[in-house]
Amino acid sequence: MASAAITLAADAPTLSAANTGFMLICSALVLLMTPGLAFFYGGMVRVKSTLNMLMMSFISIGIVTILWVLYGFSLAFGTDKGSLIGWNSGWVGLSDIGTADLWDGYTIPILAFMVFQMMFAIITPALISGALADRVKFTAWALFVALWATIVYFPVAHWVWGAGGWAFELGVIDFAGGTAVHINAGAAALGVILVIGKRVGFKKDPMRPHSLPLVMLGAGLLWFGWFGFNAGSWLGNDDGVGSLMFVNTQVATAAAMLAWLAYEKIRHGAFTTLGAASGAVAGLVAITPSGGAVSPIGAIAVGVIAGLLCAMAVGLKYKFGYDDSLDVVGVHLVGGVVGSLLIGFFASGKGQSDVQGLFYGGGLDQFWKQCAGVFAVLGYSLVVSAVLAFLLDKTIGMRVSEDDEIAGIDQAEHAETAYDFSGAGGGAARTSVTAAVGGESKKVDA
Amino acid sequence: MKLITAVVKPHRLDEIKEALQAFGVHGLTVTEASGYGRQRGHTEVYRGAEYTVDLVPKIRIEVLAEDDDAEGLIDVIVKAARTGKIGDGKVWSVPVDTAVRVRTGERGPDAL
Numbered sequence A: 001m002a003s004a005a006i007t008l009a010a011d012a013p014t015l016s017a018a019n020t021g022f023m024l025i026c027s028a029l030v031l032l033m034t035p036g037l038a039f040f041y042g043g044m045v046r047v048k049s050t051l052n053m054l055m056m057s058f059i060s061i062g063i064v065t066i067l068w069v070l071y072g073f074s075l076a077f078g079t080d081k082g083s084l085i086g087w088n089s090g091w092v093g094l095s096d097i098g099t100a101d102l103w104d105g106y107t108i109p110i111l112a113f114m115v116f117q118m119m120f121a122i123i124t125p126a127l128i129s130g131a132l133a134d135r136v137k138f139t140a141w142a143l144f145v146a147l148w149a150t151i152v153y154f155p156v157a158h159w160v161w162g163a164g165g166w167a168f169e170l171g172v173i174d175f176a177g178g179t180a181v182h183i184n185a186g187a188a189a190l191g192v193i194l195v196i197g198k199r200v201g202f203k204k205d206p207m208r209p210h211s212l213p214l215v216m217l218g219a220g221l222l223w224f225g226w227f228g229f230n231a232g233s234w235l236g237n238d239d240g241v242g243s244l245m246f247v248n249t250q251v252a253t254a255a256a257m258l259a260w261l262a263y264e265k266i267r268h269g270a271f272t273t274l275g276a277a278s279g280a281v282a283g284l285v286a287i288t289p290s291g292g293a294v295s296p297i298g299a300i301a302v303g304v305i306a307g308l309l310c311a312m313a314v315g316l317k318y319k320f321g322y323d324d325s326l327d328v329v330g331v332h333l334v335g336g337v338v339g340s341l342l343i344g345f346f347a348s349g350k351g352q353s354d355v356q357g358l359f360y361g362g363g364l365d366q367f368w369k370q371c372a373g374v375f376a377v378l379g380y381s382l383v384v385s386a387v388l389a390f391l392l393d394k395t396i397g398m399r400v401s402e403d404d405e406i407a408g409i410d411q412a413e414h415a416e417t418a419y420d421f422s423g424a425g426g427g428a429a430r431t432s433v434t435a436a437v438g439g440e441s442k443k444v445d446a
Numbered sequence B: 001m002k003l004i005t006a007v008v009k010p011h012r013l014d015e016i017k018e019a020l021q022a023f024g025v026h027g028l029t030v031t032e033a034s035g036y037g038r039q040r041g042h043t044e045v046y047r048g049a050e051y052t053v054d055l056v057p058k059i060r061i062e063v064l065a066e067d068d069d070a071e072g073l074i075d076v077i078v079k080a081a082r083t084g085k086i087g088d089g090k091v092w093s094v095p096v097d098t099a100v101r102v103r104t105g106e107r108g109p110d111a112l
Helices: A002-008 A017-042 A047-077 A089-094 A110-132 A138-161 A166-170 A178-196 A212-234 A241-268 A273-290 A296-313 A316-320 A328-346 A365-395 A402-407 A409-414 A424-440 B010-023 B067-081
Strands: A079-081 A085-087 B002-008 B029-035 B042-046 B049-053 B056-065 B089-095
Touching: A017 A047, A017 A110, A017 A212, A047 A085, A047 A089, A047 A110, A047 A138, A047 A409, A085 A138, A110 A138, A110 A178, A110 A212, A110 A328, A138 A166, A138 A178, A138 A365, A166 A365, A178 A273, A178 A328, A178 A365, A212 A241, A212 A273, A241 A273, A241 A296, A273 A296, A273 A328, A296 A328, A316 A328, A328 A365, A402 A409, B002 B010, B002 B067, B010 B056, B010 B067, B056 B067, B067 B089
Parallel strands: none
Antiparallel strands: A079 A085, B002 B056, B002 B089, B029 B056, B042 B049
8 A cells, every 4th residue: 555655656755765774773772772671670679689670571572572573563653443443454463564654654664663662562461560579470460461451551652653543643742661661661560559459568667779879771772772772763764753763862861860969969868879769761761752842941951850850759658558569550650640731831842843841932832742651541540550450469369479489589480690609609709809809909998 | 925906996997007017016907896885886777767777897906926026016006096086996015926927837936
């Protein structure tokens, strides 16, 4: 269908090697975010559940890749059915997609668009895992990922980005996934933890991050990959919008990191590493929906507001007593809502479209549209995810036994431990090396 | 014989080691330890959640000495370990019945 249009219409898009190359690189960048997320989360848990946290992300790469090829792409981006879901039987298993077929209206192959969007479908369920640290059976999680992708992510991606999807047609702006990815995952996390409950010892036992360097490494990989996520979402560089998105991604992230650090310094007396990493991620989340619509100055505002609000929001779990273990709600849900709603105020009319927000003379029209998108996705994801977790809990059980959770889920579910601290290769050797090196460079300590 | 045990600040290890070598000590055992005395712990903050960390990293040094050397050795360790600030640690000694060099089977002071 698309190839026929190309030969008939003189001004129809033709394949751009530059755009296609860019999109394949962006796809690889977005894939890298999921291992990045795994390390970001993995460093934040205690030693005994590090591997489980890493695996919760990695298993999503396996499962969602296959589902996306089998039917996910068709459900999300196939021909619209009633503004709620898509379907193209020829896309099942990618069977009827030719290498020369272009994504409708663009200069890249359908295959390039398909694989780029696949990476979004992979990371979204993985984002949820941070709220479920230390306590969820791996088989239950794997089933949850498959079911959640099918009945929550694929439809919501269609609503927001699919031609004919209701939010897309309403004019809800979600450049790269503030609504479809971050609000969606954050609301799902809240729904699931309300069903499965807290970790053993929540609010009583110390649950310090076991490796902040891993968290920083993960945040760095996320930041790097996020350029593909955001700038790639314009699907080409025939105008400057992708570049604006790239710039705003950097600007908002920097601003949010500084805002979070400033808040922490004033409130808690220190500039923490975890605060820097968290602030950066909050900024990335908030600029994801809005970066194509706002100016770079607007991006600073979005970043600062998101950094401050997320820094405040992460404390709410202790107040309300829900165990959002690694603050998926506090960072991704709150950051996503903030970024999506701020479009209603900061849209400049000079980016992806001429839509203007309240501060640029456009009134509140866009704000109300954003609210519709935000709260519909939030509500749908929250309720369906809670029901899904409830059904899995009543059938195969969502949680590992309390004994296994206390002893460590890594050994119970994966038959491995993350670090070997014992024997001659561990602590003893490290001590002697310290002594040997220190003996020669004594002045350093003195 | 005496077993002298010192639990001290980790960054004093090299000073103590050199002082002991200068004194003529041929061997010692070092272990990473944690604990607290009057120093108590410190507070850490993670995303606004404050944790009191009671146990502070320490180094535990163990040296075997002949009875006549013990007091002098303790003085050497104390001098090298001292920073004058709270948390400098403790040194103590206890009597030892016997000691054996594993390789040769030598016993008593000969094994030191």
